[in-house]
């Protein structure tokens with residue numbers, strides 16, 4: 001029976017989250033339930049304002065739901081975050097401008113010396129996973145030569161890669177990424193997608209990834225979750241494409257089939273938004 005069902009790394013159940021006070025209440029999430037299997041790559045896609053970032057913040061333990069529960073490996077996200085099981089890549093990289101790239105990516109390890117003990121409580125998740133070597137990770141995403149530069153000296157794509165390395169540095173079990181490649185040109189984006197997939201395959205991290213790009217969602221994911229406003233999960237599309245997902249796959253008819261499937265769901269999401 002072991003291994004027959006992959007345990008959920010992230011479990012969101014009946015979650016509601018609203019902002020503001022009556023009469024101007026904004027419902028960001030309305031009865032959202034979602035399970036992200038351990039080790040899987042799941043993307044969230046949906047119209048602007050449908051609650052994707054809110055869902056990520058709840059999973060990161062930065063905010064709490066009004067109703068319902070969020071669990072990361074069976075515990076409250078805050079507890080999982082304190083044990084450094086969670087890495088977050090925010091939409092804008094937010095590197096500290098006065099520290100070199102290398103110091104930026106090693107900082108989380110320095111300020112989290114106590115996390116090891118808390119993490120050990122999570123058994124297998126904490127054991128045998130020494131933090132990745134930041135310099136090695138930087139080299140692998142092509143930032144070896146700029147490790148000693150300041151963030152202001154980097155291009156946007158370099159800064160986003162540095163933010164990904166920073167989030168991966170503690171080898172989090174769960175990686176939450178909010179439109180990490182949104183500001184990049186198409187080819188840089190494809191290359192970074194490949195690099196992230198390689199790291200994901202190697203580090204066996206669970207990824208919850210927000211994107212507005214259908215092609216990106218299909219290329220990266222095991223499952224694409226389509227959301228609509230106000231804050232609802234409308235569809236869940238399993239992507240049965242083989243891995244590794246090389247750029248060549250983008251021309252495959254099966255790839256276009258999955259793109260179409262997600263596009264149809266998104267159209268429903270948009271029309272539901274119009275009706276709201």
Ligand SMILES: Nc1ncnc2c1ncn2[C@@H]1O[C@H](COP(=O)(O)OP(=O)(O)OP(=O)(O)O)[C@@H](O)[C@H]1O
Pocket residue numbers: 019020026027028046047048049050051052053054055
């Ligand atoms: N701190 C906040 N205070 C008030 N309203 C908020 C806050 N955060 C989010 N909202 C509202 O909640 C809704 C969902 O916002 P959220 O940022 O989760 O959307 P999103 O799906 O990530 O959108 P986008 O694709 O534009 O990033 C929006 O209507 C937004 O205005």
Ligand SMILES: [Mg+2]
Pocket residue numbers: 052053054178
């Ligand atoms: Mg957002």
